[in-house]
Structures are given as structure tokens and as C-alpha cells.
Amino acid sequence: MAVACTAILLVAPNLRAQQSAPLPPLLDVMTSELNRAMGSLGKQPDKTGKQIAPYFISYSVADASSMTIRAQYGALVDSSDEHSRVLDVQVRVGDPTLDNTHGTHRGSAVNTLQLPLADDRHALASSLWLATNAGYGTALDNYLRVKTEAEVRAKEEDNSGDFSKESPQVHIGNPASTPVVDKTVWEDRVRALSKIFREFPDVNANIVALAAQSETEYYTSSEGSRLATPHQQARLIVFAVTRANDGMDLFRAQTFEAPTVDALPAQPELEVAIRDLGKSLEALRKAPVTEPFNGPAMLSGRAAAVFFHEVLGHRLEGQRQRGDEEGQTFTKSVNQPVLPSFLSVSDDPTRTKFGSTWLSGSYDYDDEGQKSRRVDLIQDGVLKTFLMSRFPITGFGNSNGHGRAQVGRVPNGRQGNLIVTSTHSVPEPELRKMLIEEAKKQGKPYGLYFEDISSGFAVTTRNSPQAFSVIPLVVYRVYVDGRPDELVRGVSIVGTPLAAMKRIVATSDKSEVFNGECGAESGSIPVSAVAPAMLLTELETQKQPQGTDRVPILPNPSVIAASHTQLAGKGN
Structure with missing residues (x-):
């Protein structure tokens, strides 16, 4: 800390x-x-x-x-x-x-x-x-x-x-x-x-x-x-919203985190990041709307980190293996393969940094007074254990230091720093080539590249389909015929966890960090996830809701101010 x-x-x-x-x-x-x-x-x-x-x-x-x-x-x-x-x-x-x-x-x-x-x-x-x-x-x-x-x-x-x-x-x-x-x-x-x-x-x-x-x-x-x-x-949080001409609302968000304000990025670096974010929004509102897709996809390291947190991490929380309402996706899968054999997953709240990036999911003691510890959840693709609070489940009767909660809530087994590692990694440019080759193999005109993902939700209860939905922010079509990548908007990743995870075929040799807040039954807590870029042979997407509101009728005051400035300049 x-x-x-x-x-x-x-x-x-x-x-x-x-x-x-x-x-x-x-x-x-x-x-x-x-x-x-x-x-x-x-x-x-x-x-x-x-x-x-x-x-x-x-x-x-x-x-x-x-x-x-x-x-x-x-x-x-x-x-x-x-x-x-x-x-x-x-x-x-x-x-x-x-x-x-x-x-x-x-x-x-x-x-x-x-x-x-x-x-x-x-x-x-x-x-x-x-x-x-x-x-x-x-x-x-x-x-x-x-x-x-x-x-x-x-x-x-x-x-x-x-x-x-x-x-x-x-x-x-x-x-x-x-x-x-x-x-x-x-x-x-x-x-x-x-x-x-x-x-x-x-x-x-x-x-x-x-x-x-x-x-x-x-x-x-x-x-x-x-x-x-x-x-x-x-934490410095940047959030901005635009609306496309067809009524679809689009947003970008970026956070910068550190233990103290002095450790946050310098002002010039933040200014560059915000301008890039503004340019991204302008490009998004002009981008074509996606079409439903089921085919090869590549997730950037940050996108893969969010993906693993939402799709896998929540299903490895101990309390989800017990109760009449829980879907218990992995309850009967201990000591069985749940991921490709080249992938391993741990949760290590004792780790405060990954490279030079601070991990916001770190802590010394959990919210039940137990010492934090690294937990090897999946080793070489095989499920070994769950994230445990002091709420026992069959086969796992003790806490492993992951009982976490927001003030006013009862602690549950929750993620801290979820870290994904791989023994089948290639340089990222090579991973992109593999994406194109897989799309050709499947007869697809393009594969999808997910550069940034905001958030998502995972349904783990028994009375609903065991599915997930993840909201990407920046998605490109990567064409097999050599055309430039095409930015698209309105994409939502959907699917079931068991199917999605087993379609990962390779990763990059560089990992990225996602820091954020995670909300669940025990409230909102800080979390981190670390993962390399990943190639999946198949990922399903659908359109997000279109939206029906019109773009603003009155011009933005910024446009008027810019026009006056230009006229004043010509007058001089």
C-alpha cells in the first residue's frame, strides 16, 4: 500500500x-x-x-x-x-x-x-x-x-x-x-x-x-x-457523451489512478489523453452502426481484462456456488478444465503494482479481518478453488482473504486484483495476423478488434440464462482484403461463459491493466484486472439500443464562440 x-x-x-x-x-x-x-x-x-x-x-x-x-x-x-x-x-x-x-x-x-x-x-x-x-x-x-x-x-x-x-x-x-x-x-x-x-x-x-x-x-x-x-x-475520472444523428448516445470514459494525487500523470499527458478521447467521440458519432456478428475477434489487453472480470471472475466468487437461486456455473468443475490449458488465473490483492501501474484492488486485510493473500484460482486451465469470504461452501470451509464489502453491506467473496497469465503468447502484430487468417478460414469478410470496453454485467442466478453482456466502447472491423480498419458503433458482446472462454486460442506477450469500481450484492468496491490481448475463434455481438432522441436543436455555445473568434481574427 x-x-x-x-x-x-x-x-x-x-x-x-x-x-x-x-x-x-x-x-x-x-x-x-x-x-x-x-x-x-x-x-x-x-x-x-x-x-x-x-x-x-x-x-x-x-x-x-x-x-x-x-x-x-x-x-x-x-x-x-x-x-x-x-x-x-x-x-x-x-x-x-x-x-x-x-x-x-x-x-x-x-x-x-x-x-x-x-x-x-x-x-x-x-x-x-x-x-x-x-x-x-x-x-x-x-x-x-x-x-x-x-x-x-x-x-x-x-x-x-x-x-x-x-x-x-x-x-x-x-x-x-x-x-x-x-x-x-x-x-x-x-x-x-x-x-x-x-x-x-x-x-x-x-x-x-x-x-x-x-x-x-x-x-x-x-x-x-x-x-x-x-x-x-x-482518481481522476473523465467522462464525455455525444449523440449520433440517428439518436444513438455514445460515451467514452477514462480513469487515472494512483495512491496519491502527486502520483497521477502530469498535466500535459492528461491533456493529450482528453483530446484523444474527444477525437474518438467525434469519430464514433460518424461511424456506421454495427451488424450482428458471430466470428473471430481480438480483445486488447485492457478489453480482455474487463472481459475476464465480468465473464469469469464473478462466477468464481464463493457464495455463487451455494443457494437455491444461484446458477453455480463452476460449482461441479473443481479439478476440471474450464479454460484452455495455456491460461492461468489468480487473484492477488497483496500486489500493489503491475509494472509501473498501481493496482486499485489491493488491500492488506479484507472486510472480515482476514489477511489478504494470493489465490491461484485456475492453473493451466484447471479450476482449483474459489474466492472465499467467511461464508462456507461444500469443499471450501474457510476464508482465503477475499471477504469484501462496501460500508453497510455484508462481505462476500469478491475479486481484488484478478491476473490472467498465458504460456501461449505471441507479439501483438502476430496476433492481429492470426485474427485475419481465422476470419479467412471461416469465410468472414472481417474479424472484430475490441480496443476498449467500459463495463458489463454477468447473470449468475438460476432463474435466468447463464449469460453475460459486455459493452465495448471502441470496436474496429479488421478486413481480410487489406482495407483499412473500420470503426463501428453500437456493439454489445453477448454469450455464455463456458462457450466464450474455451474459444480463446492465443494471447499477446504484453499485459494491460484495468482499474475500476465493481458493484455487486456486497456493494461497490475498487478492483483491478490484468490480462494480455486475446484471440477468440468465435465471439457473438449484437446491436445496442438505437435511441430515439434527436440531436440538440440549439447549436452548442462552443460553436458560436468559435465562430465569433474566427470572425474577430479576420477583422484584425
Whole structure:
């Protein structure tokens, strides 16, 4: 991580006896109040006359300082600072084999509350007390429902428990410092970057946003875990929209990420990137609309990284292998080939960089207090394991440090830094030649080259087809007769994961990085994916929705301003 952490102890079941330095004030209050709750709750009978004590409680606090600067059309629309402390309390009653979070009640395990910003012991303790009482009450109600449901429902396919037993972790790092940002300088920089879009009158909307955050995550549990882990992140986001004459809306987005604002690219590099983005939008709105296609395709490294994250990564998350509603694409495929034998896939949140590029999916401890670790998911094409939180599944009863969640959500097995490697790689120009040869072999006039992909979604539930849809931003037809590549618009990649993945036949010898935010049941979290460019013998695409809105009727003010400038120049 960007901020160095100094560990005091590791795996300390008796913190008070072994701790060699005082806890940070907030973590000390959290620990004291948690111990008091564990010693007191359940001593009084509930409404049924039974005494039900919690077997597990955890407190997690995100103490975050952030700064945001946003501009559009060359002017600032926001410049603000924020400091917040948000508490998640998790209370479990029953026992790890069956507790109040079972089945459809899993999402109710967390109770969230805003905490005071000052280290006022009484104010903090009172807030913790209030949230714990609310969480305990909810846990009791749900536990009674769970037991009733267990008596009347059919036997579940996977009868694994609801919570795994793990070793407690203790790691006290220095609190993250407040982001150091020269706001005057960065307001000017963001404003100037947004102003570049005035050179592109067909760009109807744009936003340039700088977000810098320093966060210390405090975690304590009744098992003995005590954690204080800092994290810093800076992100510059560029987003712009245009509309083609036929009503199709088109957008381009680009992000630049680093641990701090000082590590972001210099202004000249950002200016070049934004002009390229503007030119790309102008070219896209004039490009022909795609036709449905099923044939050979080549994904750039960045596009392949997004593709693997969406199509494969989500299906390797542990909780997707369990539950009546989950499609369980790979549940029965452990120790069986799911990819070509030259491909391997790991997820390594301990890795902070790939080459010189920072990986935003890195972290030291997950959101259940478990040490992050590299997990080799697929080796030489063979599936070996899944991304595990503390939610067990058949054959995999423990966490591997991938329990992740946004504040206010229950952690699930999620991706961190998904890394794809290949033993069958060729230089990228050679891969392009292979694309053309494959198109000729199939009698196709062209193959498709996907330069950039924005996002997508993966359907993993059982009541829907096990399919995916990925939205490319920049797609070219690569003609077999030597004609120049042709940019097309309105492309959507569709298909089923098992079929798509097994049609990869070669990769390039250079990998690229995708950094972004991923949203799922446990909320939005930062992720990274790394992959080389890939050649597929077959990929199916369809048209995106056309759109029916007209292009703007009034001329863009940028056009009027440019005309006046030109007239003034002629007058001189």
C-alpha cells in the first residue's frame, strides 16, 4: 500500500496480555464496548423466555477523509472536503452451523451508524451501544425466523454452515494522513482539463473529477482480532457523451489512478489523453452502426481484462456456488478444465503494482479481518478453488482473504486484483495476423478488434440464462482484403461463459491493466484486472439500443464562440 504499516502482533488470541503498544483511541473504545456487549447480551431472557447470547460480534469503522473537485464545460461545479466515520456492527446469534444470517437473511447481519468525528470516549461508546442494541434485536428476530424456516423447508443442496472459524488477526498500522492536495492548483488543473472539450462541439456533456481519499479501517471482533489499516487512493475520472444523428448516445470514459494525487500523470499527458478521447467521440458519432456478428475477434489487453472480470471472475466468487437461486456455473468443475490449458488465473490483492501501474484492488486485510493473500484460482486451465469470504461452501470451509464489502453491506467473496497469465503468447502484430487468417478460414469478410470496453454485467442466478453482456466502447472491423480498419458503433458482446472462454486460442506477450469500481450484492468496491490481448475463434455481438432522441436543436455555445473568434481574427 502507499502508506507503510507497522504490525505489532499477529494472531494474538489474548490481546490485553500480549499487546506491546496502546491501541488508537477509537479502536480502544471499540474493543472495550465490544467486550462489554459480549459479557452482557443474552443474560436477560428474550420474549420467548430463553436466553440467547451472541456467539460473535464485530465492529468495523471506516474513518475517511476525502476531497472532491469536479468541473464541466471548463468551470468548477464542486470543490469540497469531507470527513466521516461510519460504523458497521455485525451480531450473530445461534452458532456457526446455523445462525441469524442463514439463507435470505444474510443481508440483515450488518447494522450501520454514523459515528462522532472526535475521539470523545463517551460519545463513541454511546453510539456503539446504540448500534449494538439495534443489531442484537434484529439478530434475535431473524434467528427465530431461521429456525422456523429450517423446520418447514426441504433439505438444502449445500448444508455448509453460516460462518467459518478463523484465527484472529492483530495488526496496528499508522492512521492514514489527510490527503495533501493543493486545492487551488488542482482546481485550475481540473477546470483546464474540462475546458478542452470546448474544442469538440459535438460533445454534449462532459465531466472531469478528481477524488482523493485517505481512510483508516478499524476492526475488532469477539474472536480477538484488532486491526487498524490505512489506505490511500486518488482518481481522476473523465467522462464525455455525444449523440449520433440517428439518436444513438455514445460515451467514452477514462480513469487515472494512483495512491496519491502527486502520483497521477502530469498535466500535459492528461491533456493529450482528453483530446484523444474527444477525437474518438467525434469519430464514433460518424461511424456506421454495427451488424450482428458471430466470428473471430481480438480483445486488447485492457478489453480482455474487463472481459475476464465480468465473464469469469464473478462466477468464481464463493457464495455463487451455494443457494437455491444461484446458477453455480463452476460449482461441479473443481479439478476440471474450464479454460484452455495455456491460461492461468489468480487473484492477488497483496500486489500493489503491475509494472509501473498501481493496482486499485489491493488491500492488506479484507472486510472480515482476514489477511489478504494470493489465490491461484485456475492453473493451466484447471479450476482449483474459489474466492472465499467467511461464508462456507461444500469443499471450501474457510476464508482465503477475499471477504469484501462496501460500508453497510455484508462481505462476500469478491475479486481484488484478478491476473490472467498465458504460456501461449505471441507479439501483438502476430496476433492481429492470426485474427485475419481465422476470419479467412471461416469465410468472414472481417474479424472484430475490441480496443476498449467500459463495463458489463454477468447473470449468475438460476432463474435466468447463464449469460453475460459486455459493452465495448471502441470496436474496429479488421478486413481480410487489406482495407483499412473500420470503426463501428453500437456493439454489445453477448454469450455464455463456458462457450466464450474455451474459444480463446492465443494471447499477446504484453499485459494491460484495468482499474475500476465493481458493484455487486456486497456493494461497490475498487478492483483491478490484468490480462494480455486475446484471440477468440468465435465471439457473438449484437446491436445496442438505437435511441430515439434527436440531436440538440440549439447549436452548442462552443460553436458560436468559435465562430465569433474566427470572425474577430479576420477583422484584425
